[in-house]
Amino acid sequence: MLNADELRRIFDAAPFIRDLGLQLVEYGEGRCETRLALAERHLQQDGLVHAGVQATIADHTAGSAAATLIGIDQMVLTVEFKINFLRGAQGHSLHCKAAVLKPGSRLSVVESEVYCEKPGPVKLVSKALVSLAIVDKRTRS
Amino acid sequence: MLNADELRRIFDAAPFIRDLGLQLVEYGEGRCETRLALAERHLQQDGLVHAGVQATIADHTAGSAAATLIGIDQMVLTVEFKINFLRGAQGHSLHCKAAVLKPGSRLSVVESEVYCEKPGPVKLVSKALVSLAIVDKRTRS
Amino acid sequence: MLNADELRRIFDAAPFIRDLGLQLVEYGEGRCETRLALAERHLQQDGLVHAGVQATIADHTAGSAAATLIGIDQMVLTVEFKINFLRGAQGHSLHCKAAVLKPGSRLSVVESEVYCEKPGPVKLVSKALVSLAIVDKRTRS
Amino acid sequence: MLNADELRRIFDAAPFIRDLGLQLVEYGEGRCETRLALAERHLQQDGLVHAGVQATIADHTAGSAAATLIGIDQMVLTVEFKINFLRGAQGHSLHCKAAVLKPGSRLSVVESEVYCEKPGPVKLVSKALVSLAIVDKRTRS
Numbered sequence: 001m002l003n004a005d006e007l008r009r010i011f012d013a014a015p016f017i018r019d020l021g022l023q024l025v026e027y028g029e030g031r032c033e034t035r036l037a038l039a040e041r042h043l044q045q046d047g048l049v050h051a052g053v054q055a056t057i058a059d060h061t062a063g064s065a066a067a068t069l070i071g072i073d074q075m076v077l078t079v080e081f082k083i084n085f086l087r088g089a090q091g092h093s094l095h096c097k098a099a100v101l102k103p104g105s106r107l108s109v110v111e112s113e114v115y116c117e118k119p120g121p122v123k124l125v126s127k128a129l130v131s132l133a134i135v136d137k138r139t140r141s
Numbered sequence: 142m143l144n145a146d147e148l149r150r151i152f153d154a155a156p157f158i159r160d161l162g163l164q165l166v167e168y169g170e171g172r173c174e175t176r177l178a179l180a181e182r183h184l185q186q187d188g189l190v191h192a193g194v195q196a197t198i199a200d201h202t203a204g205s206a207a208a209t210l211i212g213i214d215q216m217v218l219t220v221e222f223k224i225n226f227l228r229g230a231q232g233h234s235l236h237c238k239a240a241v242l243k244p245g246s247r248l249s250v251v252e253s254e255v256y257c258e259k260p261g262p263v264k265l266v267s268k269a270l271v272s273l274a275i276v277d278k279r280t281r282s
Numbered sequence: 283m284l285n286a287d288e289l290r291r292i293f294d295a296a297p298f299i300r301d302l303g304l305q306l307v308e309y310g311e312g313r314c315e316t317r318l319a320l321a322e323r324h325l326q327q328d329g330l331v332h333a334g335v336q337a338t339i340a341d342h343t344a345g346s347a348a349a350t351l352i353g354i355d356q357m358v359l360t361v362e363f364k365i366n367f368l369r370g371a372q373g374h375s376l377h378c379k380a381a382v383l384k385p386g387s388r389l390s391v392v393e394s395e396v397y398c399e400k401p402g403p404v405k406l407v408s409k410a411l412v413s414l415a416i417v418d419k420r421t422r423s
Numbered sequence: 424m425l426n427a428d429e430l431r432r433i434f435d436a437a438p439f440i441r442d443l444g445l446q447l448v449e450y451g452e453g454r455c456e457t458r459l460a461l462a463e464r465h466l467q468q469d470g471l472v473h474a475g476v477q478a479t480i481a482d483h484t485a486g487s488a489a490a491t492l493i494g495i496d497q498m499v500l501t502v503e504f505k506i507n508f509l510r511g512a513q514g515h516s517l518h519c520k521a522a523v524l525k526p527g528s529r530l531s532v533v534e535s536e537v538y539c540e541k542p543g544p545v546k547l548v549s550k551a552l553v554s555l556a557i558v559d560k561r562t563r564s
Contacts, residue, residue, distance in 0.1 A: 051201075077229075133529070243509040366503040
């Protein structure tokens with residue numbers, strides 16, 4: 001059963017995500033899509049989108065995809081992730097699609113793809129593998 | 142020879158880093174230290190520092206460490222990184238130390254450690270391995 | 283144009299791969315498939331396939347996929363990889379499929395999926411993201 | 424308290440490790456060292472030690488370091504790892520040192536360094552970050 005409450009909380013209650021401007025676009029069981037309208041403040045020193053922005057989106061969208069599958073008293077915590085940057089990202093928005101590769105009772109593994117949208121064809125700019133712990137909201141330490 | 146110009150440019154000319162508030166603390170050949178004074182906007186939904194903030198700092202400080210060793214017509218681009226989150230980060234500031242594990246003419250590998258400072262002992266909260274391409278400023282595509 | 287010579291050399295001339303028993307199954311431009319018939323010597327202490335066996339297959343098949351796209355005087359060298367183990371692997375053979383996510387003149391990024399075959403449905407047991415350097419055969423150092 | 428029994432079992436009962444020839448050299452609480460005498464069968468197509476051999480050693484030594492800290496009814500399972508290959512490995516033996524970065528009741532994070540020994544100075548050839556699940560021997564599924 002889809003846990004939409006936790007997913008919405010992740011977006012509404014995370015200051016860094018609101019500050020960045022990341023929008024929840026769509027979700028389903030074990031998957032989530034987000035979009036970020038790019039502004040100058042998302043860039044690095046050479047005019048491309050900063051790796052940290054892409055990593056943040058890949059991580060947060062992965063956590064959201066995992067959160068759709070957890071119980072109502074549970075939450076997700078990122079354990080680790082790895083991200084490859086495939087090409088320079090330059091455009092008007094980033095679109096991230098995350099899908100759970102393996103749901104678990106203690107650990108879920110999710111992959112995220114970040115696409116850059118601009119005039120011209122949409123391109124895959126980064127890909128991440130994310131491991132998330134599933135923890136009880138009460139007993140988290 | 143230490144390329145301090147490129148290192149300073151990475152901090153002065155990167156909008157996302159200025160927006161985040163990351164400060165250059167210290168650097169030397171193949172190493173760099175930065176600090177971020179934590180504010181509410183750096184947090185995720187449960188009051189801890191967002192994984193994306195830690196990833197951004199780990200990546201940018203690694204790039205800065207690698208940049209100290211490159212030529213004046215070169216720049217660094219993050220190829221990929223992996224980061225493990227070891228404990229929840231909660232405190233007044235993050236301190237990141239990056240050191241080049243293996244400098245190269247085409248690729249450098251750097252490790253970054255992120256420490257959380259608060260009343261009480263400083264703790265290692267995340268650790269990253271970062272691969273960076275060394276590219277000519279003119280021929281980057 | 284598909285560089286089948288380099289791909290075959292990778293299989294015929296690599297002692298560790300011959301010793302392991304990995305077979306080349308199929309290949310095309312930017313992709314490769316391999317299979318390993320499992321024996322007792324591939325296992326870890328609890329009867330499951332050792333993580334190192336899965337990692338070796340994921341890496342070597344990724345390198346083979348990247349090698350199909352390089353020039354005749356070039357070779358591939360693994361820069362780094364990350365692999366997630368999704369479930370315990372137990373069965374009669376492993377089947378690996380690798381596909382190039384982003385080919386490059388200096389660096390290619392490949393993803394590999396390892397499936398475990400046994401009586402019953404085939405399952406994805408591990409997934410890897412692999413970065414490979416493309417180097418000239420003469421100038422490698 | 425150091426769980427030496429589980430650590431010895433990991434070496435004595437793992438067919439792939441015996442077959443590879445990996446030797447347990449030394450251990451303590453949260454750390455382990457191993458050594459592999461290199462032979463022709465450990466090489467890839469260009470005479471260097473295969474990435475899969477280095478990955479296997481880094482993973483297994485990390486698991487051993489984590490196992491020194493677990494309970495007598497527990498075992499470790501590799502969740503994921505990432506490894507960077509820093510230079511071509513060529514020599515008479517590989518020496519691996521693993522140390523627990525963060526022990527946990529459910530997950531431990533370990534780093535492994537692989538050194539290549541040959542006539543001349545010992546060199547760091549690869550570095551890995553490894554995440555391991557701590558599971559009860561009875562309830563593993």
